[in-house]
Amino acid sequence: MYKLVAIDIDGTLINGHGEITPEVNAAIQAVQEKGVKVVLVTGRPIGGVTTFVEELGLNEEEDFVITYNGAFVQNTYTGEVILQNFLTYNDLEGLYELSQELNSPMHYFDLNNVYTPNKAISRYTVYESFTNQVPLHYQPIEEAPMDIQMPKVMYIDDEVSLNKIIDAIPESFKEKYTMVKSAAYFLEILHPLVSKGSVVKQLAEKLSIKREEIICIGDGGNDLSMIEYAGCGVAMDNAIPAVKEAADFQTLSNNENGVAYAIEKLVLNEDALVK
DSSP states (O other), rough: OOOEEEEIIIIIOOTTHHHHHHHHHHHHHHHHHTEEEEEEEEEGGGGGGGGHHHHHHHTTTOOOOEEGGTTTTEEETOEEEEEOOOBBBHHHHHHHHHHHHHHHOEEEEEOOOEEOOOOOOOOHHHHHHHOOOOOOOEGGGGGOTTTBBSSEEEEEOOOHHHHHHHHHHHHHHHHHHHEEETHHHHHEEEOOOOOOOHHHHHHHHTTTTOOGGGGEEEEEEHHHHHHHSEEEEOOOOOOOOOHHOOSEEOOOOGGGTTHHHHHIIIITTTTTTOO
16 A cells, blocks of 8 residues: 655646646545645745645645755644755855856755846746745855855756756766756756655655655656655656656646546555555
8 A cells, every 4th residue: 555645746746837736636635535645846945835735735744845856855834854955155166167167057045045146147047936936136156155055056048058068067066966957947956865766765764654655756857766766656648758767657747637647546546556
């Protein structure tokens, strides 16, 4: 029997209009009533998930949310920080210098804000701020506090340009950090210990839930690690090829209530087989 369902947000939980459909909401409520824990696992900042947590009622005792691709995990009932792995000012300096060499726009986060060192603020930075309802600030690197704790840095650009930037990143940087492409125009750079898969594993161990009792649902490159880790990895129909290849089950798209379909088939259906 499955005991934990971990769900990505963008491209998975919400549809193309940024909404949780009534069908998806109902399936999540039903699975919780069966005693199955539901955890949102997202690259979004903590401020970008609050409305979804409240809408789904995922803020009771022993409810958790995994944000910044695993860099920050919080108990949504008590506010207790369960896990955090942040980048430092030295990381920021090095990644900014590299962004200048590669001619890549970038932005970076603390727990409450998004900052850009680029005077010509990228439309992708504006989008990130607006989508997550996180205040945006122009802040040159030398003005950032030396004790800054950053969940992530992001290189951002149109898909063609960003792919060229990624190809040009030196192997030394790729070995030093976790780097995941969360969207066509977003490369997320994180602490080397951080990934959705590793943090789902840590949270499950805290809750005494076994790997084979876990379902993970996602669509993007940053979901791949948890899809591979899960007892049952579920790929959305709109997922990238690598996620579909790694998955044990493919559901419908995020515009076709894919999360609801997966939950109904794998958990609510009494004849569902446990992997």
